[in-house]
Amino acid sequence: MTLFRDDGIVLRTQKLGEADRIITLLTRGHGRVRAVARGVRRTKSKFGARLEPFSHVDVQFFARGSELVGRSLPLCTQSETIAPYGGAIVTDYGRYTAGTAMLETAERFADHEGEPAVQQYLLLVGGLRTLASGQYPPHLVLDAFLLRSLAVNGYAPSFGDCARCGMPGPNRFFSVAAGGVVCGECRVPGSVVPSSEAIALLSALLTGDWATATACEARYVREGSGLVAAYLQWHLERGLRSLRYVEN
Numbered sequence: 676m677t678l679f680r681d682d683g684i685v686l687r688t689q690k691l692g693e694a695d696r697i698i699t700l701l702t703r704g705h706g707r708v709r710a711v712a713r714g715v716r717r718t719k720s721k722f723g724a725r726l727e728p729f730s731h732v733d734v735q736f737f738a739r740g741s742e743l744v745g746r747s748l749p750l751c752t753q754s755e756t757i758a759p760y761g762g763a764i765v766t767d768y769g770r771y772t773a774g775t776a777m778l779e780t781a782e783r784f785a786d787h788e789g790e791p792a793v794q795q796y797l798l799l800v801g802g803l804r805t806l807a808s809g810q811y812p813p814h815l816v817l818d819a820f821l822l823r824s825l826a827v828n829g830y831a832p833s834f835g836d837c838a839r840c841g842m843p844g845p846n847r848f849f850s851v852a853a854g855g856v857v858c859g860e861c862r863v864p865g866s867v868v869p870s871s872e873a874i875a876l877l878s879a880l881l882t883g884d885w886a887t888a889t890a891c892e893a894r895y896v897r898e899g900s901g902l903v904a905a906y907l908q909w910h911l912e913r914g915l916r917s918l919r920y921v922e923n
């Protein structure tokens with residue numbers, strides 16, 4: 676029997692029996708963890724209120740085996756709120772849809788139970804904090820998060836040099852299969868020719884240049900979002916359901 680403590684973001688909750696829930700978290704030290712929280716659906720449970728999607732929590736787990744992966748899920752025995760991002764996110768439709776897509780993307784990338792995904796975890800904490808603050812438009816926060824998630828998982832798209840031969844940019848063609856912009860020589864069937872403004876926006880979002888990103892015209896923001904969605908979906912093999920509900 677093991678007792679361990681970690682902090683994490685609540686990705687999802689599912690009902691279990693009359694009063695319990697299965698909580699899925701992305702944790703700092705143990706990657707994705709699914710655990711049972713007992714009694715949290717009783718109306719007076721303060722414990723349950725903290726374990727809601729978007730919450731940044733510090734949780735104590737109790738595992739019956741030495742392994743996190745197994746037949747019996749660990750139990751959440753205590754939790755403390757570090758930051759309740761949900762309050763500022765679920766009350767705003769734009770933030771909520773963007774935030775839901777962020778949680779789903781983080782879960783898809785951290786798909787090995789118990790395997791550390793520290794960079795993905797840090798991106799999610801930073802992304803939800805920015806989203807909850809209302810500092811930048813939700814769809815830009817989402818696209819920045821998606822691009823950086825691709826990058827930390829080894830799929831960084833190129834927006835300057837040719838993704839195939841490295842020819843210095845600017846390069847006109849864009850191909851999800853090739854990994855970003857490509858030159859005329861490396862152009863493959865299915866390449867598109869995005870506007871230079873959309874490419875500049877995506878490059879700014881990837882590097883955190885918010886001044887450039889927030890000054891971008893709406894039509895190029897929409898175009899950029901389409902490229903990000905196509906790129907992400909290609910890498911995740913199937914579409915993320917929640918992306919369909921994101922408003923621009």
Ligand SMILES: [Zn+2]
Pocket residue numbers: 837838839840841842857858859860861
């Ligand atoms: Zn090339």
